[in-house]
Amino acid sequence: xxxxxxxxxxxxxxxxxxxxxxxxxxxxxxxxxxxxxxxxxxxxxxxxxxxxxxxxxxxxxxxxxxxxxxxxxxxxxxxxxxxxxxxxxxxxxxxxxxxxxxxxxxxxxxxxxxxxxxxxxxxxxxxxxxxxxxxxxxxxxxxxxxxxxxxxxxxxxxxxxxxxxxxxxxxxxxxxxxxxxxxxxxxxxxxxxxxxxxxxxxxxxxxxxxxxxxxxxxxxxxxxxxxxxxxxxxxxxxxxxxxxxxxxxxxxx
Amino acid sequence: xxxxxxxxxxxxxxxxxxxxxxxxxxxxxxxxxxxxxxxxxxxxxxxxxxxxxxxxxxxxxxxxxxxxxxxxxxxxxxxxxxxxxxxxxxxxxxxxxxxxxxxxxxxxxxxxxxxxxxxxxxxxxxxxxxxxxxxxxxxxxxxxxxxxxxxxxxxxxxxxxxxxxxxxxxxxxxxxxxxxxxxxxxxxxxxxxxxxxxxxxxxxxxxxxxxxxxxxxxxxxxxxxxxxxxxxxxxxxxxxxxxxxxxxxxxxxxxxxxxxxxxxxxx
Numbered sequence: 001x002x003x004x005x006x007x008x009x010x011x012x013x014x015x016x017x018x019x020x021x022x023x024x025x026x027x028x029x030x031x032x033x034x035x036x037x038x039x040x041x042x043x044x045x046x047x048x049x050x051x052x053x054x055x056x057x058x059x060x061x062x063x064x065x066x067x068x069x070x071x072x073x074x075x076x077x078x079x080x081x082x083x084x085x086x087x088x089x090x091x092x093x094x095x096x097x098x099x100x101x102x103x104x105x106x107x108x109x110x111x112x113x114x115x116x117x118x119x120x121x122x123x124x125x126x127x128x129x130x131x132x133x134x135x136x137x138x139x140x141x142x143x144x145x146x147x148x149x150x151x152x153x154x155x156x157x158x159x160x161x162x163x164x165x166x167x168x169x170x171x172x173x174x175x176x177x178x179x180x181x182x183x184x185x186x187x188x189x190x191x192x193x194x195x196x197x198x199x200x201x202x203x204x205x206x207x208x209x210x211x212x213x214x215x216x217x218x219x220x221x222x223x224x225x226x227x228x229x230x231x232x233x234x235x236x237x238x239x240x241x242x243x244x245x246x247x248x249x250x251x252x253x
Numbered sequence: 254x255x256x257x258x259x260x261x262x263x264x265x266x267x268x269x270x271x272x273x274x275x276x277x278x279x280x281x282x283x284x285x286x287x288x289x290x291x292x293x294x295x296x297x298x299x300x301x302x303x304x305x306x307x308x309x310x311x312x313x314x315x316x317x318x319x320x321x322x323x324x325x326x327x328x329x330x331x332x333x334x335x336x337x338x339x340x341x342x343x344x345x346x347x348x349x350x351x352x353x354x355x356x357x358x359x360x361x362x363x364x365x366x367x368x369x370x371x372x373x374x375x376x377x378x379x380x381x382x383x384x385x386x387x388x389x390x391x392x393x394x395x396x397x398x399x400x401x402x403x404x405x406x407x408x409x410x411x412x413x414x415x416x417x418x419x420x421x422x423x424x425x426x427x428x429x430x431x432x433x434x435x436x437x438x439x440x441x442x443x444x445x446x447x448x449x450x451x452x453x454x455x456x457x458x459x460x461x462x463x464x465x466x467x468x469x470x471x472x473x474x475x476x477x478x479x480x481x482x483x484x485x486x487x488x489x490x491x492x493x494x495x496x497x498x499x500x501x502x503x504x505x506x507x508x509x510x511x512x513x514x515x516x517x518x519x520x
Contacts, residue, residue, distance in 0.1 A: 149367050149369065151321050151367075152361075152363065152367040152369075155321075156385060156433065157356075157381060158381070158384060162385075166369075166380060166384070171369070171370070247413075248371050248372075248413035249415050
């Protein structure tokens with residue numbers, strides 16, 4: 001029942017641009033859609049996709065680790081640590097990602113006199129950005145665990161690490177998982193911003209191909225389709241994982 | 254397990270081998286002096302009910318016993334041995350060398366339901382014994398199954414807590430403490446969050462434990478339970494023990510006006 005609905009939604013989402021293209025071509029005959037140029041450039045787009053996915057995975061792994069540290073610092077007993085991380089999180093949350101990327105790329109070398117490769121500067125900025133968001137998700141998850149549960153684990157005699165390992169982390173992960181996944185999918189799409197700074201990701205390759213072929217609309221549509229074809233199955237998998245992990249709940253999420 | 258309840262010797266309360274012997278317990282939250290010098294002794298095998306209105310300090314007292322609240326001043330001995338001590342609020346809280354072992358001999362059941370939701374009932378019952386008591390898994394499971402049958406949850410072994418009623422959760426939580434081989438159980442208003450029709454099944458388990466000789470300290474609003482099961486009733490008000498004695502005395506001939514006023518309101 002549920003899967004059927006999901007697939008139907010996907011079908012509509014996929015059909016919409018095609019219908020749109022169909023209508024558009026009738027109303028504006030001046031533009032002649034031609035997807036025939038696409039196949040020969042698929043290898044180039046494929047290369048870009050590899051870069052996009054590698055960048056995404058790198059940032060997810062490092063960013064999530066950073067997120068754990070950020071959550072720990074936000075919940076720390078030490079006020080200074082709390083203030084510092086709160087400041088960092090708010091800066092990341094309240095400024096545009098593109099500005100953060102440009103800053104890391106152009107301003108850091110000027111300010112600190114260090115020359116870093118473009119890819120490193122951009123990965124660094126994106127990691128800081130997503131680390132803040134992951135951190136907030138973890139913090140909210142940890143804080144949603146009732147105090148009595150933590151006290152019970154303590155009374156059972158579990159050590160700090162045992163409490164983390166068997167009680168707090170498993171519960172937090174289950175609570176936070178949906179947020180982590182949607183953040184990660186958001187990140188996957190947001191990596192397209194790096195194309196503006198010359199990293200040869202999927203978006204960048206798309207722009208190159210568009211310039212070479214004078215077919216920007218077809219190329220952009222194809223690029224969008226590729227992003228969709230990667231992200232959508234991930235959301236489906238995530239949904240199944242979520243249902244599996246929340247099977248303990250009386251009312252499935 | 255089915256012996257009739259025999260109140261322990263009254264003199265045991267003055268015995269240095271008491272299960273819990275708390276002296277001069279003080280606790281302050283900010284400007285609020287919650288406990289202002291409480292003395293309480295619980296004999297081995299004794300069931301003590303602590304009654305009093307909300308905010309009288311009874312739950313806080315229970316929590317200092319198991320060190321969930323750090324006492325500001327006072328001393329606690331457990332099973333006749335030094336456990337926690339603090340001379341004054343500005344002095345350090347001293348944990349006796351045997352602190353951990355003594356603390357592990359005490360279990361606590363909360364008002365809210367504290368089974369770990371991501372684990373099945375049997376996993377809840379065996380986590381502590383396996384990880385902390387280093388019990389073999391097979392043995393922990395076997396004991397847990399026996400305890401589940403004892404509290405009437407033999408068929409809920411593999412259920413997740415969310416699929417249990419409040420009464421079943423509390424019974425499982427009691428079984429979890431029993432599987433830790435506790436010698437003393439602390440109950441903090443364990444029936445207060447329950448639908449009225451579920452209170453009885455939990456009290457029944459507690460009654461059975463009492464008759465089996467478990468040492469129990471029960472903070473409760475269930476006066477009938479205090480009356481029929483407790484060997485001794487302690488009435489607290491405003492951070493002190495106002496009056497204590499056998500149920501017949503507290504409920505029949507209360508000595509203090511404050512006790513009488515409280516009982517008139519709740520009975």
